[in-house]
């Protein structure tokens with residue numbers, strides 16, 4: 001699945017401007033965008049997801065135009081069929097695990113019953129080993145379980161690709177390693193393309209098949225090796 005991105009967006013606040021410029025093409029199933037805090041990574045992810053409209057440019061995924069300034073195309077987030085995994089997972093606190101996953105189903109289940117027994121929900125509960133906590137609320141889960149619920153909710157919508165914003169930042173270091181290994185395995189098994197933004201070199205090492213560098217709003221496709229980043233100070 002080829003992703004083609006060529007976009008520009010300027011944001012202004014309190015007399016300060018920030019311009020995002022990104023231009024790259026990738027056939028990789030595992031793209032990592034690496035950069036410091038404030039470099040513009042979240043802006044790029046939001047633009048891909050349809051949560052931020054660029055000023056100009058074009059975004060194409062698998063031959064389908066998601067955004068095209070010249071063509072006046074700007075698909076709504078749900079039309080893009082991309083799953084967005086937020087840094088803090090953004091689970092619904094008043095819904096149990098089963099209901100949170102049901103919320104992700106295509107067509108949107110706005111008010112899923114507490115004992116929702118949809119086949120897809122059952123599948124992801126089983127696949128992500130959440131059966132035992134299906135009736136629990138998000139604040140009754142461990143960090144790793146919360147992340148699995150967020151992934152299950154994202155995958156229940158059968159997305160074309162996964163967008164991940166610092167997926168391990170909210171976890172303690174020991175759990176981080178374990179969840180990286182879990183995501184690694186899951187991605188390989190499902191064969192779903194993913195794009196991950198991070199400032200953590202360990203994420204680069206684990207997922208950076210195609211590594212891009214974000215610096216002060218500019219995306220640099222250095223094709224720099226993962227080893228190169230790992231040896232940076």
Ligand SMILES: Nc1ncnc2c1ncn2[C@@H]1O[C@H](COP(=O)(O)OP(=O)(O)OP(=O)(O)O)[C@@H](O)[C@H]1O
Nearest residue numbers: 011012013018036037038039040041042043044199
């Ligand atoms: N609504 C806005 N108006 C003006 N500037 C903004 C706005 N939102 C973000 N910015 C600026 O854009 C820049 C990039 O922000 P962004 O959140 O994309 O960075 P990031 O690389 O994802 O950082 P982090 O890793 O800390 O999340 C920052 O300098 C930020 O201050």
